[in-house]
Amino acid sequence: MGKISDRIRYVGVNDLKTTAFEGMWPLPFGVSYNSYLVMDEKTALIDTAELGFAAEYMENIRRELDGRKIDYLVINHMEPDHSSLIAMVRESYPDVRIVANAKTVPILKGYQGVTDNIHVVKDGDSISLGNSTLTFYMTPMVHWPETMVTYFAEEQTLFSGDAFGSFGALEGGITDSDAGLYGSSDAAGSVFGAFRDEMRRYYSNIVGKYGQTVQAALKKLSGMSIARICSTHGPVWEKSVSDVVAYYDRLSRYEGEKGVCIVYSSMYGNTAEAAKALAAELESRGVPYAIHNLCTEHVSYAYRDAFKYDTLAVGAPTYNNDIFPPAYNFMYGISARLVKNRRFFAFGSFTWAGASVKLLNEMAGRCGFDLISEGISFPQAYSREKCDMAAVADRIKAALA
Ligand SMILES: Cc1cc2nc3c(=O)[nH]c(=O)nc-3n(C[C@H](O)[C@H](O)[C@H](O)COP(=O)(O)O)c2cc1C
Ligand SMILES: [Fe+2]
Ligand SMILES: [Fe+2]
Structure with a gap:
């Protein structure tokens, strides 16, 4: 045997x-x-x-x-x-x-x-x-x-x-x-x-x-x-x-294949809606992606696909003037794993003063990632008007071409 x-x-x-x-x-x-x-x-x-x-x-x-x-x-x-x-x-x-x-x-x-x-x-x-x-x-x-x-x-x-x-x-x-x-x-x-x-x-x-x-x-x-x-x-x-x-x-070599790993966290579902909107826009453009919810799935799956794809999109609401902890923890792990050579996009909802997107961008900058854009920090509920994920998906698709 x-x-x-x-x-x-x-x-x-x-x-x-x-x-x-x-x-x-x-x-x-x-x-x-x-x-x-x-x-x-x-x-x-x-x-x-x-x-x-x-x-x-x-x-x-x-x-x-x-x-x-x-x-x-x-x-x-x-x-x-x-x-x-x-x-x-x-x-x-x-x-x-x-x-x-x-x-x-x-x-x-x-x-x-x-x-x-x-x-x-x-x-x-x-x-x-x-x-x-x-x-x-x-x-x-x-x-x-x-x-x-x-x-x-x-x-x-x-x-x-x-x-x-x-x-x-x-x-x-x-x-x-x-x-x-x-x-x-x-x-x-x-x-x-x-x-x-x-x-x-x-x-x-x-x-x-x-x-x-x-x-x-x-x-x-x-x-x-x-x-x-x-x-x-x-x-x-x-x-x-x-x-x-x-x-x-x-x-x-941290060489990702063409595509996007979307990793999000959300207390009340607003950042989640933005994440799903981005996924739908990538889908309709034929851009490969994976999507992971840090609040319901183990973070190991998010790392798995952060190593798969060359673009990382991270969503987190603002929480006590900081990044919502599950996404902070994820980004800490990305940095600890010395992940390199990634394009990066941050998004997230806030109520009175957004901080998470700026802080996520700073963490990504310390990893040497290239920002796709300044990110989308939006007040309260998600809407297409506040979160133009179509434009983000266009940029990502162009960058992958
Ligand atoms: C404990 C707690 C702390 C928060 N801290 C902030 C904050 O510092 N600044 C802010 O603008 N919003 C803050 N908020 C509001 C959330 O960012 C807001 O509800 C956001 O829409 C949540 O997004 P989500 O639906 O994706 O969870 C806080 C909410 C909670 C529950
Ligand atoms: Fe072992
Ligand atoms: Fe071992």
């Missing part, structure tokens, strides 16, 4: 229980914690899984090992979704030698109390399992300081850690030939197509700030011949390796 190739076995688990990953990110399709066994004369386990899945995970390992022991445990990443079973693996397989880099050592001690039988590796170091060679490359800040990837040359396989990972549990298989996105009826044509939105939501929310270090990692990997990517979340990429790498490259 867990066979990826003769030498590579999947021993990961699906998490369909956790409602919020990292305590924050909704998981409508679950998430997988992927871990792999490489089997040759010696065996190596690549990362582990989340603590709550100990019984299932340990059983997966036992089944694939079929009586053998684990010689090495390679730690690519110490975030607890992959590392919280390390001590338990050592209890069951006391001779296992841990393979980790110098930055991992203190983190491993701090979380798992493990200090002995560690083989410390540097960038480019290898271990041999017989006819299988694992080589380690440091990829710091993708998305923690200790992150590294493991390359299995004989199988042209990259164990990439969180890089190229996605939210969404695996249904029906493991690779992009046979895995579906759990619980999704989306027939997007390919497995990559089915996972793309959840991959971008994972990237934009969890890795999004580290575009520069992801670019450095991609540069480092660019010389390798990669036929298979085994990441820690989502499908194993085989058919879609080049698509997935190209997509990651694009996301980490």
